[in-house]
Amino acid sequence: MSGKRSFHLLFITCLFVSVAFMVGCVQEYEVELQAYPEDAGEISGEGTYEEGEEVTVEAEPEEGYEFEKWKEDGEKITSDKDYKLEVIDDITLEAQFEQQEYQVSLSAPKDKGKVGVEEIQNTDYEETYKYGEEVTVKAKPSDYFEFYYWEDLEGEIGSEDKSYTFQVEEDYDLVANFNPKLEEVIELSDGIEITLGDVWEQLIEYTSDRGEPQSYLNAVGVKETNKENKKSVHFGIGGYNPSIVGYVDTKTNEINLIGRAERSDKVELYWFLDNDYIIYDYTCVGTGFHHLHFHDVEKDEGVEITQMEKFEEKYDRKEPTNLHNIKWSEDGKELYFEVECKDEETTSWIFNAKEKELTLEQN
Structure with missing residues (x-):
């Protein structure tokens, strides 16, 4: 083999070995x-x-x-x-x-009960919990009520136990529902005792737009009137403090409901001592408007005086009205009252109970 040919062969061999080495060393x-x-x-x-x-x-x-x-x-x-x-x-x-973290929110209808975690706190509760964390929610009913069930926003019942334990896997918004104890004796005053069952049908009549009474009833109260053996009674219902107004006979403990006072505050009853006529008035919370109602006990019918045509012609309800000096005539046939309104003179009115007519007195 010539020297030149041997050199070329050696060069190619070295080049091949170098490439192979380089590839193998990535x-x-x-x-x-x-x-x-x-x-x-x-x-x-x-x-x-x-x-x-x-x-x-x-x-x-x-x-x-x-x-x-x-x-x-x-x-x-x-x-x-x-x-x-x-x-x-x-x-x-x-x-x-x-x-992940989720919100646990609890609520209870006002005056019916309280809710909380670990300790009963208030009518509402909200806290953040981690996924999988165990939470025990609790509910405590107020007087004259008993716990019914926990309910979520979709209306699904979570539990019928006052103390409800679950693992947090999503947001929870639970409402504690309570029922009135229909057989529970309520002592109003001076030995007057009733049960909610005594007035249940009447409550339903005056609150048919709100469903079953247990969904709204939150308070019971009683006041003196100028009528012997008669006291006014009211049952508070949820939403802007309306009341179902009536009276209780202190001799028989019989209750009669006569009307509904919307968004009411300070409901008062004015009886005429001989004829069974009742006037009840209240101030509407928020608006300040004063309402005056007449009720005929014997006929079991009534009318709102402050919504009668003559009254509304005088007062268009742009400004609140205040009623004063509400009193019956000596014969019990007429009711007198005065009205004050912003930027206007005080006016005097006469309501005829028998005819159900309203007259503005001329000064």
């Missing part, structure tokens, strides 16, 4: 992944990769957790669950997950 790096907390989610993309290779690491939270961020050496690098990177060195990435 740098490789490790991509290591960690999850925190350890069982909070699944991670993928860990492995050995050649230098310059593009890799996508992925994080998927378990139920009750949400992905927050990828971190390297304690520093945030992205909040995307899927993160693409170019491998240029060994790297350790941590997928950080956070436990």
Whole structure:
């Protein structure tokens, strides 16, 4: 073999060996992944990769957790669950997950009871809890009421136990429902005793637009009147403080309801001592308007005097009216009262009880 040919052969052999060596020496790096907390989610993309290779690491939270961020050496690098990177060195990435938090809200109808967690607190309660945390909600009924059930906003019954324990897996908005104790004896005053069952049918008659009485009843009260053996009684119902107005016979404890006072405050009854005529008046909470009602006990019918045509012609209800000096005539046939209104002189009125006619007195 000539020397020139041998040289060419040696050169090609060396070149082949050099290329093979270079190919066999490509740098490789490790991509290591960690999850925190350890069982909070699944991670993928860990492995050995050649230098310059593009890799996508992925994080998927378990139920009750949400992905927050990828971190390297304690520093945030992205909040995307899927993160693409170019491998240029060994790297350790941590997928950080956070436990989901939910609101637990409790409420109870005013004056019927209270609610809370651990301790009974008020008519409402709201707190944030982590997913899976165990919570015990409690309800305590007010006097003359008993606990009925817990209900969510969709009307689903959660439990019929006053103390209700559950694991938090979503937002909870629970209402504690209470029922009046129909057989419970209520002592009004001076030995007057009734049960709610005594007036249940009458309550339903005056509140048919509100459903069953247990959904609204929240107070019972009694006041003196100028009628012997008669006292006024009112049953408060939910929403802007309206009352069902009536009277109780202190000899028989019999109750008769005569009307509904909307959004009422300070309901008063004025009897005429001989004829069974009743006037009841109240001020409307919020508007300040004064209302005056007449009721004929014998006929069991009535009329709102302050909504009669002559009264509304005089007062268009743009300004609140205040009624004073409400009193019956000596024969009980007429009712007198005075009206005050902003920027107007005081006026005097006469209401004829038998004819149900209203007259403005001329000054």
